[in-house]
Amino acid sequence: MAKKTSSRSKAAAERAPNPKGAGGKTLLEEALQWLESRGTRAQVKELERYGITATNPFGVRVGDLKQYAKQLGPDHELAQELWKTGRYEARMLATMVADPVRVSAAQMNGWTAEFDNWAIVDAACFHLFDRTKHAWKKVAQWSKAKPEFTKRTAFALLWSLSVHDKDAPNRSFLDGLKLIEAAANDERNFVKKAVNMALRATGKRNAALNLAAIKTAERLAKSEDAAARWVGGHALRELRSPAVRKRLDSRSR
Numbered sequence: 001m002a003k004k005t006s007s008r009s010k011a012a013a014e015r016a017p018n019p020k021g022a023g024g025k026t027l028l029e030e031a032l033q034w035l036e037s038r039g040t041r042a043q044v045k046e047l048e049r050y051g052i053t054a055t056n057p058f059g060v061r062v063g064d065l066k067q068y069a070k071q072l073g074p075d076h077e078l079a080q081e082l083w084k085t086g087r088y089e090a091r092m093l094a095t096m097v098a099d100p101v102r103v104s105a106a107q108m109n110g111w112t113a114e115f116d117n118w119a120i121v122d123a124a125c126f127h128l129f130d131r132t133k134h135a136w137k138k139v140a141q142w143s144k145a146k147p148e149f150t151k152r153t154a155f156a157l158l159w160s161l162s163v164h165d166k167d168a169p170n171r172s173f174l175d176g177l178k179l180i181e182a183a184a185n186d187e188r189n190f191v192k193k194a195v196n197m198a199l200r201a202t203g204k205r206n207a208a209l210n211l212a213a214i215k216t217a218e219r220l221a222k223s224e225d226a227a228a229r230w231v232g233g234h235a236l237r238e239l240r241s242p243a244v245r246k247r248l249d250s251r252s253r
Contacts, residue, residue, distance in 0.1 A: 027072075028081040034068060035060055035089050047088075052119045054088035062123075065089060069096035076102045083111060088120070095124045100131035108138055115149040118190045122156050129153075130160040136172060143179040148188050155183065155194035162201040173202045173209050177216045180231075184220050187227040196231045203239040207248045214239050 025033070039058030047054050072078065079098035082090040108129060115121050129135055135157060142154035158176045161168060180199050186192060203213025217239060220232025238244060 027075070027078050028085075031068075031072070031078065031082060031093065032085070032090065035087075035093070038064055039089070047119075050119070051117075052088075053117045054119075055086055055116060057088040058090075060089045062092070065093050066096065069093060072097050074099045080107075088117075091120055092123050095120070095127045098128050100128055103128065103132045103134070105134045105138070108132065108134055112138075112142065112150050112153050113147075115153065118149070118152060118193075121149055121153050121190075121194075122160075125153060125156040125160040126164075129157055130164050135161060135165070136168075139176065140179065143183055148190055151183065151186065151188075152190045152194040155180070155191070155198040158198040159194065159201045162198070162205050170206070170208055173205060174212055176202060177212055181216055181220065184228040184231040185223070185225040192227050192231060196234050199231060199235045200238050203235065204244055204247070207252055210239060210244065210248055 035058040038060045041059060043059035043061055044054075044057050047057055047059070075097050076099040079094040082094035082097075085091070111124060115124070129138065139154050139158050139161070142150050142157070145151045145154065158173075158179070162173065165172075176198065180195055180202070183191065183195050184199075186195065199213055199217060203210045203217070214236065217232040217235040220228045221236055223229050223232065
């Protein structure tokens, strides 16, 4: 699912790489200076508390990054420069200002190969990847990957698409359930949790998918594999819950 290019996005696309900002600094230099000025040691500790193994973090809150991204507007060149720094919040910001229309399959592969924690995976999926024309193909491709964070990306992306791709047909998610079932025996923590979230999110999309997701979860809950049982059992509790049933019933009226 790709967004139409906005006038702001078109303007950003026409800029020369790394143009000068205020005071003669490049936009990249301005962005890094902003990150440096907003970072705190307390927030770095928060990353550690949530199991985010960030590379050279500034310590900037996600909420602040989102606000700054809005100020910057879409800027694909800046996003690529921010990514190249390798620094955690710079890469988070890159996922928020990159233009999904200009994201190539090769760029998605390149960024995904460098993912090193669950938070950058989820940020890339929910802010950027799910809005590209390559999203569904990448779900299928990455679901068979061996690296932990690449495989997590497949299911975080499926989870994100269930929320953001309003036009996707049920068939796409039914195919996704097959991928979920095939990957549910992966006992690695960050994969297992993403598989579980994708299953739960798929089953909350509409009544038909809820029924299909419950059937998948029931099979997994009876599996001899511990990871698959965990995925299925945790999903069933939510998919059968009164809150989900009430929400789905209200949508069908």
